[in-house]
Amino acid sequence: MLASLNYLDALNPEQRRAVEHGTGQERPGPLLVIAGAGSGKTNTLAHRVAHLMVNGADPRRILLMTFSRRAASEMSRRVERIAAQVMGKNSSLLTDALTWAGTFHGIGARLLREHAAQIGIDPAFTIHDREDSADLMNLVRHELGMSEAKSRFPTKGTCLAIYSRVVNAQGELETVLKETFPWCAMWAGELRTLFGAYVEAKQRQNVLDYDDLLLYWAGMMSDPGIAAAVSGKFDHVLVDEYQDTNRLQASVLLAMRPGGEGLTVVGDDAQSIYSFRAATVRNILDFPAAFTPAADIVTLDRNYRSTQPILSAANAVIDMASERFTKNLWTDRLSDAKPLLVTVRDEADQARYVVHKVLEAREGGMSLKNQAVLFRTSSHSGPLEIELTRRNIPFVKFGGLKFLDAAHIKDLLAILRWAENPRDRVAGFRVLQLLPGVGPGTAGKVLDAMATGPDPIWVLGEIPAPPRAAEGWTGLVDMLGRLSRKDAGWPLELGYARLWYEPLMEQAYEDAAIRMQDIMQLEQIAGGYPSRERFLTELTLDPPDATSDQSGVPHLDEDYLILSTIHSAKGQEWKAVHVLNVVDGCIPSDLGTGSTHELEEERRLLYVAMTRARDELNLIVPQRFFVTQQHKHGDKHLYAQRTRFIPRAMVPLFEDILWPPVTPAYIEGLSPAPVKMDIGAQMRGMWSK
Ligand code: ATP
Ligand code: MG
16 A cells, blocks of 8 residues: 555645545545646646546546647546556556546537437537538528628628627627627627527537537536436546636536536636637636535645746746736746847748757757747748748647648548538538539539438439539449448448549649548548547547648657647646747737737736746747738738837846847848959959050
């Protein structure tokens, strides 16, 4: 038993209190861990899960929710490592059984399929990503004659944003319009009609969008019998990054654990950065009072991640926040190296500087994987991506273009989705129009006909070939029939889809050969999933990121640099971190300075970025940067101010440098070279004889 205590010895007393909370009790009460960045919240949560298992909790009855699938699998690995200290090799048997680890949306999808019969939905539902949802919103808008060109009605994207906001904030349409979309307030009546029709269309087609996964889950929990069955699956429910959940997620969670028994949430109000998705720190602040007796609270104030100079700079930035609950952090990781504030001329110099530093560090023995480049918006990394490619440095980009955003991958997935759910109109539209000769009109008619019968695929087989697409028609009907009958089984059936799609792709794209490699990659990924349904669900909810080698998926054995938006870097850490464009207009973003509320969120974003660094932090300040203002003036260069979040008084916390450095050679480069020859005299000389 002594050996089993080792893993607790590594913890500080507060962390240990959180890990051991309720040990031995049948129904431990609710627990909140609220603490700053790098204080070991996630680590504590992993220890708690391992500790529960060591003390006999059934891992299949532990529900662990994180903000991404990547975070969930990282957490499972940590749990396994800890459990291994106690139980040796057999620990992996336990962690393999930790089957309920994932995102709110992923878990929601699984629970809804399991309980579909009880809530009157078809378990074969397919899931629409944001783009599919916008497409469906557009179809419905069209059908209702609310086309934007005629009446300046909000765009499909804005309609979807409003709808999503109402649903996630659990608010009233009118209030959301007034507070967040005031320029659309005049359309309240039309929007209500549109959203009603949108909801009906989704139900007719048996599709759920992202928001529905939470909404239906919450709805399901309002029936006492179903609620008891769903929440009865779990003894423990644990949530990381609780500050970035929204009201709907909080209400689902409370419904899962009405008395808070076996419930643990951890978070940091200073890192709340998702309010654009209606996340609210109120969830974390209201948590203790949501239960009687109130939740236990553990706060942590020791940071184990960063050196003191890095932490001091990050603390100074967040100290200026107007509202804040967690305390300042301390660390015993002393160092003389201050973070750098690097002024460069422009984004090209910024890219060169980063490459220079990254290579320098690699020569010093720090692999690329220990270094990361963070930025406010995905487009900020453009010049750097070009420079990295030119210098042959492999990188992976998180939070940017997704693998699945590529048209050919979306095409192939639409085929699978349509076969899985032939009533999914957005998928049907996409697939039908792949056939030369089929336009939106024909596709619409075919889908209308299919919607009339109980067996849409059978109806499709009976429809006469559209005259202009006669050639490819049988092939399509045949392929879809095989896929819907699941003739070949998963994942081989993907081959049918590919065989049908390949010639069409060759006609449509000049670079079909390169795209074919992506499709091969997709087939490889597919092999990792037990069924078509799981594959489609998980890929839609949390798609893999695009990478530098154009093949979509990183070769995991290779060393590569991480490029990430700050949002996607949440919870992670690297030895060296470079933050791009630390200037007004970028951080804070121009879009984020509309209200104090938004400005405060931008400040927290910089805090999140800075606290990712363990040993080295470089904030880069280009004096000139390029912006694309889509709606107003087109592209232009801006002359930057430093970010307002690091005022002059804070600069001494940094090493303030210019790059390239001002050396005699640099100055010489700026001044005209001394005259060495007089060409004019030579020319004149030619004629002076
Ligand atoms: P964030 O707010 O960024 O999500 P966090 O609070 O979740 O951070 P962790 O990621 O859990 O912090 O931990 C930060 C680092 O500190 C990790 O490298 C972790 O291994 C280390 N750490 C945490 N607790 C301890 C401890 N008691 N002793 C030594 N190292 C620790
Ligand atoms: Mg964490």
